[in-house]
Amino acid sequence: DTAVSQTPKYLVTQMGNDKSIKCEQNLGHDTMYWYKQDSKKFLKIMFSYNNKELIINETVPNRFSPKSPDKAHLNLHINSLELGDSAVYFCASSQLWAGTGVARGRTGELFFGEGSRLTVL
Amino acid sequence: QKEVEQDPGPLSVPEGAIVSLNCTYSNSAFQYFMWYRQYSRKGPELLMYTYSSGNKEDGRFTAQVDKSSKYISLFIRDSQPSDSATYLCAMVEGYQKVTFGIGTKLQVIP
Numbered sequence: 532d533t534a535v536s537q538t539p540k541y542l543v544t545q546m547g548n549d550k551s552i553k554c555e556q557n558l559g560h561d562t563m564y565w566y567k568q569d570s571k572k573f574l575k576i577m578f579s580y581n582n583k584e585l586i587i588n589e590t591v592p593n594r595f596s597p598k599s600p601d602k603a604h605l606n607l608h609i610n611s612l613e614l615g616d617s618a619v620y621f622c623a624s625s626q627l628w629a630g631t632g633v634a635r636g637r638t639g640e641l642f643f644g645e646g647s648r649l650t651v652l
Numbered sequence: 653q654k655e656v657e658q659d660p661g662p663l664s665v666p667e668g669a670i671v672s673l674n675c676t677y678s679n680s681a682f683q684y685f686m687w688y689r690q691y692s693r694k695g696p697e698l699l700m701y702t703y704s705s706g707n708k709e710d711g712r713f714t715a716q717v718d719k720s721s722k723y724i725s726l727f728i729r730d731s732q733p734s735d736s737a738t739y740l741c742a743m744v745e746g747y748q749k750v751t752f753g754i755g756t757k758l759q760v761i762p
Contacts, residue, residue: 535695572660572738574696574752587749621695639684639744643695 534558537622537644544612545652551608552647554622562586563605564641565597566621574621580605612651619646655679658741658753667762671728675741675753678722682743682751685717687726690738690755699739700726731760 537554544550556563564587565577579587580599594610609616623641658675665671673687684703688696700715702708702724708715716725724743728735741753 571754572757573754574740576750579749623695637684637701639686639742639750640698640701641688641696641750643697645695646693 535622535624535642535644537620537647539647540645541648541650543650543652546612546614548612549608549610550612550649551606552620552622552649553604553606554644555604556622556624556642557603558624558626558642560624560626560642561602562625563599563602564623564625565605565607566623566643568619568621568646570618578605578607609649612649614651617649617651619648621646656741656743656751656753659756660754662757662759664759664761665731667731667733667760669731669760671726671731671735671758671760673726673728673739673741673756673758675724676722677724677743679743679745679751680722681745684744685715685724686742686744686750687713687715688740688742688752690740692737696740731758733760733762736760 535556562581564579566574568574576589577591578597582602583599596608599605622644625641656677687700689699690696702715702717705717705719712729714727736759738755738757740755742750744750
């Protein structure tokens with residue numbers, strides 16, 4: 532039973548198109564993320580949502596818009612795709628540190644999906 | 653200077669060798685330190701998790717943290733071909749922000 536699943540796994544599209552990637556987690560986690568892994572394998576955070584609220588928004592072009600309809604889902608929509616957007620996009624989830632001395636999970640322990648490989652031609 | 657520096661390799665070792673993987677960092681605010689393993693065409697998975705200076709052992713894997721030198725290491729004993737993967741160090745500051753190293757690609761040759 533897949534913990535973090537994302538679709539599609541592969542996406543090939545033309546420059547200028549709009550595309551979406553969907554992510555779902557069944558771990559009951561509070562926090563979900565989008566990471567981008569470029570051709571050099573560098574994994575960089577894009578967005579983080581906690582209970583549908585945006586908490587991390589790194590320097591990402593406005594063409595990228597995340598949406599979290601509920602805490603189990605985080606989708607990524609990309610407008611006007613560019614060649615430089617070609618990468619593997621990973622969805623991840625984690626349980627948030629309670630901050631009250633009661634640990635509900637280890638800060639930074641991320642559970643990743645298998646990735647969505649986007650190729651822009 | 654990047655916050656986290658890691659040699660991308662590739663690193664090739666014979667089966668049974670001891671492997672040493674390292675990262676240095678510059679941000680004193682990092683509190684938690686992890687190693688993730690990523691097989692080809694898969695997502696990273698957590699391998700080791702530490703939050704204090706010193707050593708932590710789990711089977712053939714030992715994670716070492718030296719906060720005074722801002723240096724972390726992962727040692728793999730009796731390396732196996734199944735250990736062939738990319739190993740990413742990762743560090744956390746504050747509110748869930750995880751910063752990854754670029755990853756070291758390891759190949760263990762039978």
